[in-house]
Amino acid sequence: MSATDALIAAHRFGMGARLGELQTITPDPLTWLNAQLTDVSSTLDSYGLISSADAVTLFYDYQSAKRDEEKAASAAMGFSSTKQSVSRTNKQRLLAFVRDIDEIKSTELLVRQSLNSEDFISKAAEAPDKAKASTKSSEELLQEIYGSLLQDISVRTLHATITPASFRERLVRFWTDHFSVDFNKNLITVPTAVTMEREAIRPHVTGKFYDMVVAVESHQAMLLYLDNWTSIGPNSWAGQQYGYGLNENLARETLELHTLGVGGGYSQADIIEYAKAITGWTIGNPSFNEDTIGAFVFQPLFHEPGDRTIMGKTYPEDGQNQALSALQDFVRHPSTANHIARKLAFHFHSDTPPQSLIDRLETAFSDSDGDLLQVSMALVSAPEMWPASGNAQFLKLRNSEEFLVAAYRAFDLKDLSTQQVFNVFDLMGQTPFSAGSPAGWPDDEASWASSSIIAARLNLSVLIGNLIENAPLPPDYASDLFGPGLSDNSLQILSGAFTKAQGYALMLMTPELQRR
């Protein structure tokens, strides 16, 4: 193998080279990549981040504290408070559930306002480390909610910065983006959106695609983001009691984005049928299921009874299993293999991937019944990914998160504060878990080569350049990171830098680092 292959392994597959890493990889780049597919030890388990069930509970604690404080305030003003009945009928539970949802909707703007306050972000960044008080105020809980978001983003960025398994981290990000959720939806999604990657993506990143799909579609973050937790079958018990109805969001995106893809062979009627099949896929909440608050639950009171026909096949009424059977068929549908293959090729190769690469990945997906280990190995061994020595071109423009992680890896910037990590993402226009669309972040050059983004990268690079101490001279540093990929033009400009700081800034702005 050649130094060029090491370059491709570290940058095209991985998240960018750390100092000295290319040298480590050079003897056997293929083994370096494949080992990351079979070694599943790279997790975030040791960082003490909270689970999705705890995240949902945290929100309900906040809501409850807020209500108690408001009650206390009105009691102090002489208003009497109404008593909560201890044992409630299902109807009372439903009304409480609906009231909670209305309140949750009204927290949307709180999310925006909180994140616009530097002072608040700085408090929140410290919140999870504070001693656990027995009774917390709603303000403290609010800080904790944001704190868990900020900590998670900071930890996964730190992990990507220092891990030797950076190809695995890129696969994780690819799948997280494939199943994009956005924490900005409302306050309950703030702490929950970030947990899905740890709980539903990482465990399956080299497992079966079906298992990943099931883990995602039943994950609290997805159920909240695409509204399925409040989707109620019109002929279910709850549907009959109250006019709360079907919500098609999750069903539509499961078919259009997560599995078959646009034009994959389903109709609007199929979407509605599948939406009915997943009614009842919801989250334990204080109104129903008090013992399982925050956990995924199948709620029969919400589930649309009856058989469902989707793309010509009938799925008999079978509670939660009805939709699982449909999901199994979606995953096995030829459109899904094609959809996933295209996205992978587009992401890892370029905006114009060769058809032969797409075909290769599609075959690997179909032949293995959606085994992501086999698909990832097919990507690693695909000749299209390994242009001959001397022809190695950096085709794909890094998106802003990839740019930042590559810069952090290049300079081993692992000591940024939680708040700094968050702010820099914001400045670069790509805060994780906030793509604003279930389709995820754009993955094309035109979206990231915007004037404002490139200029923001330059301004940041100048700042970073000034932080670097005791490092090799810029041309030597760049040679270490890019090996034979460093162009004569870049080498010449880095050699002519006025100061070391300027040289490091320019190194981050080279096409070699901006692209992969």
Next chain:
Amino acid sequence: MSQDKPRFHINRRGLLKGSAGVLGLSASGANLAFAAGPEGRKLVVIVLRGAMDGLNVVVPHYENRYYAKRPNIAIPPPGEPGGAIPLMDGFGLHPALPGLAAMFNKGEASFMHAASAPYNKRSHFDGQDVLENGTDSPLGTLDGWLNRALSALNLSPGAVGVGQIVPLILKGEASITTWAPSSLPEADPETIEETLDLYDNDLVLKAALQGAVDVGTLIGDLNQLGSGYEQLTRAAGKLLAADGGPGAAAISFIGWDTHADESNILSSNLANLNTALLGLREELGAQWANTAVLMMTEFGRTLAENGTTGTDHGVGGAAFLMGGAVKGGQMIGSWPGLSPVDLYEGRDVFPANDLRSLFKGVLRDHWGVDLAALDTTVFPQSAGVGPKNNLVY
């Protein structure tokens, strides 16, 4: 996210002083690669995010029910202290908007009340998505109607999104550029020059950075542009007015979700908005005569004030059309009234006027977008919603 968090700006003072020649910039600046707008006509779209309270901005002061339902936060009728500025037909404008009222009375602004995108579920994000994607559903399309309108023209005049992230309304096939003020210190001119040299063999990155330099040159010293909303509209105005500048700009202002203490928040926001609109007109200069400005919000707010001297999410809201190209002085569309039977679900202004009729009228008569395209691609499946006539010259 916010107009208060400036984002990027490369210091132009140094460039203009020392390095303009090196960077190939002429004194007048512009090297922007935009086509001219249709007959040089400019379109500015301002999205007020958070649901601006239409009833306290375009005030139906003739309605007793307006005062009965808002004992603490109603805007008094014209002539009283803090009263509305009179417009016509029993409507007045919030007193913090004297500049906009003057535009209306001079024939340079028209307002649409009881306006709504085809959405009535009162969620901000879904409402904004519908407002911007031009369909009747939050996930109806993943691109925006302004971008599709640009694509429908033979030669897209180009557009600039003011803000780091491209707003949904501008997403899509047609190429657009972005500008956002910066909170980072600015790269020095020498480093900018060296970076441009790095891109001798990477023309995409070179064009992006050169675009930033050019746009920054046109905008000049940010400190001269005021702050907040005004900084953004003035920057947009400078870009639109430049030789070869884009034909459209999209700007967002946040902060309109007045659940509590509405009187203070709204007065302050509107005063800033007033300044921003006057700043836009000033920067556009002679181009103001060729400009239409559409300003809208995702929905209106409840007729009744709530327990925290604010209002909650509603349906029908107010929209605004301004500019030298506008046939002003009109209240566009119909007014459903505020009696209990006329309200939507007994609580909100009825959405009597589909915002798409306003958008279509402007796109057809200001830019010459083909009606068939408006009915099918720009606003999919909307043939039932005809364009309003007689909005612009």
